[in-house]
Amino acid sequence: MVAFRRRRFADLPDWPAADHTLALAAFRRGAGQFLSNAVRTGTLGIDAAAFRAAAEASLAAQPGDGTAQSFFEQHFVPLQIVPDTVAGPDGEHGFVTGYYEPVVDASPVETPDFRFPLYAPPPELVKVDDVSRPPGMDPSFRFARRKACGLLEEHPDRAAIEAGLLRGRGLEIAWLADPVEAFFIHIQGSARLRMTDGSQLRVGFAAKSGHPFTAIGRLLVDSGELTLAEADMDGIRAWLAAHPDRQRALFDRNRSFIFFREAAVDDPALGPVGAAQVPLTALASIAVDRELATFGVPYFIAASQLAIDGRPFRRLMVAQDTGSAILGPARADIYVGSGLEAGKIAGRIRHAADFTVLVPAALAESLAR
Structure with a gap:
């Protein structure tokens, strides 16, 4: 079982530093999938159709113009995912690993x-x-x-x-x-x-x-x-x-x-095409359980014991891939990037994490307790 607990953006640790610009770029890459009704709703009930308005608005937004944070705050409500399992030592209910492109x-x-x-x-x-x-x-x-x-x-x-x-x-x-x-x-x-x-x-x-x-x-x-x-x-x-x-x-x-x-390698700066049929973005794309989750949805992931770039991992990411070992509602594989150095980082990620999914307000009303 899983519950969704409503939160405020102010409740999310280090939310202003969550790299919204990179996340918005990743979200925009999957916007067309929402608009063409190509996204399947997972069994958690995060309805893909509810994201159409945000997807359309994202195509008009410019990820680099300083408005990325306000875009997510305007179009979404944060819901903490609380599985019916024992929380980690810092109260985190999920788990993250890492993967890369060799x-x-x-x-x-x-x-x-x-x-x-x-x-x-x-x-x-x-x-x-x-x-x-x-x-x-x-x-x-x-x-x-x-x-x-x-x-x-x-x-x-x-x-x-x-x-x-x-x-x-x-x-x-x-x-x-x-x-x-x-x-x-x-x-x-x-x-x-x-x-x-x-x-x-x-x-x-x-x-x-x-x-x-x-x-x-x-x-x-x-x-x-x-x-x-x-x-x-x-x-x-x-x-x-x-x-x-x-x-x-x-x-x-x-x-x-x-x-x-x-x-083909059309853009070496982007990763391979994930299961959501869009190119992956390093440190902005995650792999999720394809049966439970809905592709294209933003997640704020906070892992207090995971440090990348010298600070605790608290980033906004988008569900754009899946994997055989990724099972459960609060479970993700973080796409780190391409090459040996990315592989070294990815191979060390095995950490408890807190998962907050961002959904449109109307959907939040039906999901949150």
């Missing part, structure tokens, strides 16, 4: 140096829902494999695919030099590839095998290989480098396998 070298063809492929979805992989999902298949599966007879079954998992199940079918988008980099691209869901011919290519999430995601950091903690403090991205990478003979077995325990689609 930037790696790649080849369009397999070579002795580039041997680890990223795959496009096979044609027999199909989406399923509660109506089309076969009896007995786990309700969490959103993809299945269509057999030659037309019946659906679970798609083979990571271990089978990595063992060569799809080789030779022309599904390879690009080849990487390092299996660790390939695995982390699967975790992040996108990457920017520096091709050997000098061009650049983006790959983004297209589909998955359907199997549940398993965090290898959690596996290493549970087995005593790493402490919880050590199980950030740097710690996991260090463990993998020290145990090359155990990498594959560990990777295969995450049965989920990601398939990608190609995209």
